Amino acid sequence: MTQPQDGLLPRFAVGVDIGGTSIKASLVDVTTGERAARRFAVANPLGKEPEDFAAAIAGIVRDVSPIAGTPVGVGFPGIVRGGVVRQTTHVSERWVGLDAQALLSEATGVDVVVVNDADAAGVAEREFGAMRGREGLLLLTTLGTGIGTALVHEGVVIPNSEFGHLHIDGPDFEPQVGFSAVRREGITLEEWAGRLGVYYRHLEMLLSPQLFVIGGAAAHVFDEFARFLDIGTEIVPARFGNDAGFTGAAMVAVSPDRLAPWYRSTRGARLDPGTPAAPHHRGNPEPSREPAGAGSLDESGFPQCASRRR
Secondary structure (H helix, E strand, C coil), rough: CCCCCCCCCCCEEEEEEEEECCCEEEEEEEECCCCCCCCEEEEECHHHHHHHHHHHHHHHHHHHHHCCCEEEEEEECEEEECCEEECCCCHHHHCEEEEEHHHHHHHHCCCCCCCCCCHHHHHHHHCCCCCCCCCEEEEEEEECCCEEEEEEEEEECCCCCHHHHHHCCCCECHHHHCCCHHHCCCCHHHHHHHHHHHHHHHHHHCCCCCEEEEHHHHHHHHHHHHHCCCCCCCCCCCCCCHHHHHHHHHHHCCHHHEEEEHHHHCCCCCCCCCCCCCCCCCCCCCCCCCCCCCCCEEECCCCCCCCCCC
């Protein structure tokens, strides 16, 4: 497999999606959004520390890349500006203030682009998926361990929206609405859809979007719970399902202009002028590996749901 030369954009890139429980990755044809190689899904390292993720991702990139120098994009679970992590959930707090782009570039030996994971998924769905050709205000919600959101306005992904952390009738609603609640609490999809309806109706009040798209692990069982949703806005499953994150990350690695212009202008810059970001860590040790456990991850790299009560 060869990449275009003479200044043309590469056709293939490696996309990596750091999730709450696993790292998913593949080689992606960025001209179609299709996978160009098999899909990787490995359990997150114990502790979820930056050094361990860097070593794990470096190994994945070596396995996935067809040739040296293949672009790499990483979707990260948190707010990212200029490659620097500003807020995160589901991984170590040591990521906050870290130049993740520099850390992962050093670990892999190539220039890595790091963006919010849901925004990466939004890029894939806007360009080749459920949002393609749709106008107005659109919202992708990735429902997995928690909730990620990608806000798209007139074809432009507005990064770092983080509508997953709304406070509705009390504390952060994310733990109740993330798809992981089905297994963790042993509830039925109908019960879970009731909570989801509360969440989407709140978003309808705030945003009045033209379309909701459900991504993440929940996209694979969309038909089993969608009939229980009582909302006024059209809602559809993501075309790429749980693969949207690494698909969009690969696309952004080749063409950062797929994100909003104001976001692109901050690449390589710090969020707060005059306040240096925490240095990235060098000399990455071997990652501590958490066994996936037979049957613990489904084909989407997400824990299997408990049997549903009827």
